[in-house]
Amino acid sequence: MTDRKLEILEIAQRLFCENGYAAASIRDIAKAANVEPASLYSHINGKEELLDRTCFMMADKFLAGIDDVNDIYFDAAQKLKMAVDTHINILTNHLDASVVFQREWRYLSDERKAEFIELRNKYEEGFRVIVQTGIDEGIFNEVDVKFATLALLSSLNWIVEWYDKDGDLAPSEIADRLYQFVLTGLKKRVSPQGVKGLM
Amino acid sequence: MTDRKLEILEIAQRLFCENGYAAASIRDIAKAANVEPASLYSHINGKEELLDRTCFMMADKFLAGIDDVNDIYFDAAQKLKMAVDTHINILTNHLDASVVFQREWRYLSDERKAEFIELRNKYEEGFRVIVQTGIDEGIFNEVDVKFATLALLSSLNWIVEWYDKDGDLAPSEIADRLYQFVLTGLKKRVSPQGVKGLM
DNA sequence: ATATTTGCCTAACGAATGTTCGTTATGACC
DNA sequence: GGTCATAACGAACATTCGTTAGGCAAATAT
Numbered sequence: 001m002t003d004r005k006l007e008i009l010e011i012a013q014r015l016f017c018e019n020g021y022a023a024a025s026i027r028d029i030a031k032a033a034n035v036e037p038a039s040l041y042s043h044i045n046g047k048e049e050l051l052d053r054t055c056f057m058m059a060d061k062f063l064a065g066i067d068d069v070n071d072i073y074f075d076a077a078q079k080l081k082m083a084v085d086t087h088i089n090i091l092t093n094h095l096d097a098s099v100v101f102q103r104e105w106r107y108l109s110d111e112r113k114a115e116f117i118e119l120r121n122k123y124e125e126g127f128r129v130i131v132q133t134g135i136d137e138g139i140f141n142e143v144d145v146k147f148a149t150l151a152l153l154s155s156l157n158w159i160v161e162w163y164d165k166d167g168d169l170a171p172s173e174i175a176d177r178l179y180q181f182v183l184t185g186l187k188k189r190v191s192p193q194g195v196k197g198l199m
Numbered sequence: 200m201t202d203r204k205l206e207i208l209e210i211a212q213r214l215f216c217e218n219g220y221a222a223a224s225i226r227d228i229a230k231a232a233n234v235e236p237a238s239l240y241s242h243i244n245g246k247e248e249l250l251d252r253t254c255f256m257m258a259d260k261f262l263a264g265i266d267d268v269n270d271i272y273f274d275a276a277q278k279l280k281m282a283v284d285t286h287i288n289i290l291t292n293h294l295d296a297s298v299v300f301q302r303e304w305r306y307l308s309d310e311r312k313a314e315f316i317e318l319r320n321k322y323e324e325g326f327r328v329i330v331q332t333g334i335d336e337g338i339f340n341e342v343d344v345k346f347a348t349l350a351l352l353s354s355l356n357w358i359v360e361w362y363d364k365d366g367d368l369a370p371s372e373i374a375d376r377l378y379q380f381v382l383t384g385l386k387k388r389v390s391p392q393g394v395k396g397l398m
Numbered sequence: 399a400t401a402t403t404t405g406c407c408t409a410a411c412g413a414a415t416g417t418t419c420g421t422t423a424t425g426a427c428c
Numbered sequence: 429g430g431t432c433a434t435a436a437c438g439a440a441c442a443t444t445c446g447t448t449a450g451g452c453a454a455a456t457a458t
Contacts, residue, residue, distance in 0.1 A: 004435080022221035023306070026416060038418080039436050047416065077386070103302070107222070131385070140385045144376060147368075151380050154357025155350040162349060169346075177343060181350050185384030186330070186339045187276070203405080225446060237448080238406045246446065 005043045008033055010096070012050040017096040021051055021104040051104060052112055058101035059119040061090050066126030076134030081179050083130060087156050088175040092163060099160050127153060152182050204242045207232055211249040212295040220250055220303040250303060251311055257300035258318040260289050265325035275333030280378050282329060286355050287374040291362060298359050326352060351381050 001009075011032045015024040026047055030037040044050060065086035069079050091098045105116050128149045134140030155178060163174070200208075210231045214223040225246055229236040243249060264285035268278050290297045304315050327348045333339030354377060362373070 002434095020219065020221055020306075022219055025414075027414085035435090036437060037416085038438080041417070042435050080385075106219075134385065139387055141383065141387050143380065143385065147373075147376055148380055148385065150357065150361060151354040151377060152385075154354050154360075157357070158349065158353030161353075174346075177346055178350060181342065181347055181384070183384050183386045184340065185380070185382050186279075186333065186342065186347065186351075187382045188338055188340050189388060224444075226444085234405090235407060236446085237408080240447070241405055 013096040017099040021107045054100045084179045085175045092171040216295040216298040220306045253299045254304045283378045284374045291370040
């Protein structure tokens with residue numbers, strides 16, 4: 001992918017993020033790129049390619065992240081921490097693209113949408129494996145794995161709704177707190193004995 | 200609001216939910232209502248009214264729910280349970296409208312969008328009060344209130360992404376598990392002594 | 399019984415949509 | 429110096445968009 005094409009892709013991601021795929025027009029993208037609308041077609045085959053590339057590039061990133069985590073031998077708590085860290089890192093490093101990945105994938109063509117959903121399921125499965133492992137190891141509660149994983153991932157994903165690059169919370173701090181929250185919950189533990197050193 | 204107008208509103212909500220506000224056209228809505236596009240304008244002033252009414256109707260519902268909870272005297276854990284129950288109930292009872300409320304509000308006009316955000320902040324504030332109360336009462340961990348509330352609400356809201364009306368999980372079950380998850384977290388408690396009877 | 403409102407119709411409007419066309423200026427390579 | 433690829437251009441395309449105007453039949457109200 002040429003530099004100019006990447007540049008256009010990132011402009012498109014910003015506009016898709018701000019206005020949504022359907023509401024961000026080719027003319028908007030062209031204007032933001034200081035180019036006539038027709039000129040974009042020297043670089044892309046069509047509007048959907050911009051969405052398609054974004055969604056699948058991000059899917060690849062997320063999948064590579066979870067695969068790395070699951071390939072290493074650690075206990076489930078450590079793996080979960082790594083997975084959360086990685087997820088937040090990708091999210092905050094590619095904020096616009098992540099928003100598109102999360103919100104706009106449904107505007108993909110039917111065939112590509114099906115492929116995308118499959119990849120996303122694979123990613124969720126990676127998290128489920130971690131949670132299930134934790135239960136098997138006896139360090140996690142015997143929760144409904146599918147349910148808990150969805151709750152977990154939703155907390156991770158909602159970050160894009162409020163994360164501020166120039167805010168006071170660094171990505172690593174967000175990851176720390178989120179991990180702590182998901183691990184410990186709200187309720188105070190009366191007897192802290194015996195759970196030390198778990199994380 | 201006349202019956203027919205409500206009917207049209209609900210059709211619009213379904214299509215806004217399925218295709219997004221920008222991609223769901225007046226002609227689509229008309230077709231689904233078995234009517235010519237122009238006929239819709241006997242009932243509505245414009246497309247945006249359908250979005251506007253949906254967003255603010257739902258905002259009212261959610262706000263009324265949290266206000267009811269906060270007006271009663273219970274401890275924070277009980278209040279939180281009630282708030283979660285209420286939230287899930289509204290969500291599952293008005294699934295299409297809730298999705299629009301969550302995803303499509305940014306297509307409101309600038310002025311209305313500002314009003315909407317204010318209402319949504321008020322709702323979040325209602326949850327923050329509960330969490331803060333729990334900390335003050337000494338039954339919740341001393342978490343970052345703003346952060347924890349966002350994580351909590353994100354778990355609640357993500358439900359619309361996977362909830363199936365005909366699935367095996369009833370709304371009340373979802374609320375129970377979600378509450379349990381947020382309260383207890385993943386990590387196993389070694390010494391359960393002394394926390395009985397909290398919920 | 400007559401007047402009025404309601405709910406829908408056909409037809410059309412101007413604007414915006416994604417895209418295609420033929421062309422052109424600019425350099426790099428043989 | 430001729431050939432080719434790149435990246436841009438202005439103009440136009442067919443289509444779709446939200447919306448308006450004017451009329452007509454049935455239901456409702458007076």
